[in-house]
Amino acid sequence: MSDEVEPGFVRVRLDLAYDGKDFSGWAKQTARRTVQGEIEDALRTVTRSSRTYDLTVAGRTDAGVHARGQVAHVDLPDEVWAEHGEKLLRRMAGRMAPDVRIWRIAPAPDGFNARFSALWRRYAYRVADRPGGVDPLVRGHVLWHDRPLDMAAMNEAAARMVGEHDFAAYCKKREGATTIRTLQKLSWERDEATGILTATVQADAFCHNMVRALIGAALFVGDGRRPAEWPAQVLVARVRDPGVHVVRPHGLTLEEVAYPADELLAARAVEARNVRTLPGGGCC
Known part of the structure; x- marks a missing residue:
């Protein structure tokens, strides 16, 4: 599986925090409030987009679990990033509830995958x-x-x-x-x-x-x-x-x-996808 970004898109890294008390976990669910759903809805609104841009997260936390140093990425069309990138952080803060905050939004280095590149x-x-x-x-x-x-x-x-x-x-x-x-x-x-x-x-x-x-x-x-x-x-x-x-x-x-140096991101993502085994044993 490649981590190359689709042509015409830019991969953006988000550093964020949330109080998990009133969320049904990270992953979006029908008719339940989740962190992913909250952020994706706000992103679609502030960029005035007709589609939802899916987030990939470093760790999918359960209902009630908090985060101070969560990391996610999202692939945005070049034209959306060019128009909204500089003001996106402030606009997202104005759109989201106070129990979830994004601290940093910036283009990710080549090979970055919030989930698989993590050390x-x-x-x-x-x-x-x-x-x-x-x-x-x-x-x-x-x-x-x-x-x-x-x-x-x-x-x-x-x-x-x-x-x-x-x-x-x-x-x-x-x-x-x-x-x-x-x-x-x-x-x-x-x-x-x-x-x-x-x-x-x-x-x-x-x-x-x-x-x-x-x-x-x-x-x-x-x-x-x-x-x-x-x-x-x-x-x-x-x-x-x-x-x-x-x-x-x-x-x-x-x-x-934590993530490795930029030049090692892609290799780490490949390594993390490998199914691990213990010496002399099966994978599970």
């Missing part, structure tokens, strides 16, 4: 375990856990999960899709001032529900219901474990998407 995605999941609950001012972005959490135990468990593995036990399986991923970072830190624990979860890509399932397993270790070895034991089994709880989405935020 990694970094998420944060925030949890509060104070007996009194979550600060009301951040309640829409922090999960309350009603038992004290042992951060050292959670980090011990997390260290066993890093690396390239088949994460089938932590993913909602999709037909024809591999569940092999490279988990580059998984660690916990506590802000002493607020008491909030933040998990940093970074991987080359994620399968459906993977982050929230990993967090659910970590919380069971942190509150003493499971030993530190348990999440890795579940991972090795490669089957969904009923003991792994998928936590609520509102504590999760996509923080950053």
Whole structure:
């Protein structure tokens, strides 16, 4: 599959953020409010176009999940970009609801694909375990856990999960899709001032529900219901474990998407499309 842009079009990169509370996820759906639908509708309106220009996104977030560092691209006709490009950012801001913002709109370098050119995605999941609950001012972005959490135990468990593995036990399986991923970072830190624990979860890509399932397993270790070895034991089994709880989405935020140098974008997009296998094993 080629990432060459159709003649007469320019590929445009969008850097954006949104509060996921009132969205039914990223991907557009009939009769439901989504981030993709909101942006595409605004784009069609401000460019006075008769057609919708489809967005391609780095990571399709679920309903209720937030983003601070989301990236997307859209291919616009040369004449549309020439007429509207310089004023597009301000006009989009005036058209969209305040729970989604585009911070930057610019022509993308050759070979850029928001989804396939990405090297990694970094998420944060925030949890509060104070007996009194979550600060009301951040309640829409922090999960309350009603038992004290042992951060050292959670980090011990997390260290066993890093690396390239088949994460089938932590993913909602999709037909024809591999569940092999490279988990580059998984660690916990506590802000002493607020008491909030933040998990940093970074991987080359994620399968459906993977982050929230990993967090659910970590919380069971942190509150003493499971030993530190348990999440890795579940991972090795490669089957969904009923003991792994998928936590609520509102504590999760996509923080950053990273890309290689411009000259490596096209090669990365080709590499990312390859179906991965583990040594001595199948793809899934």
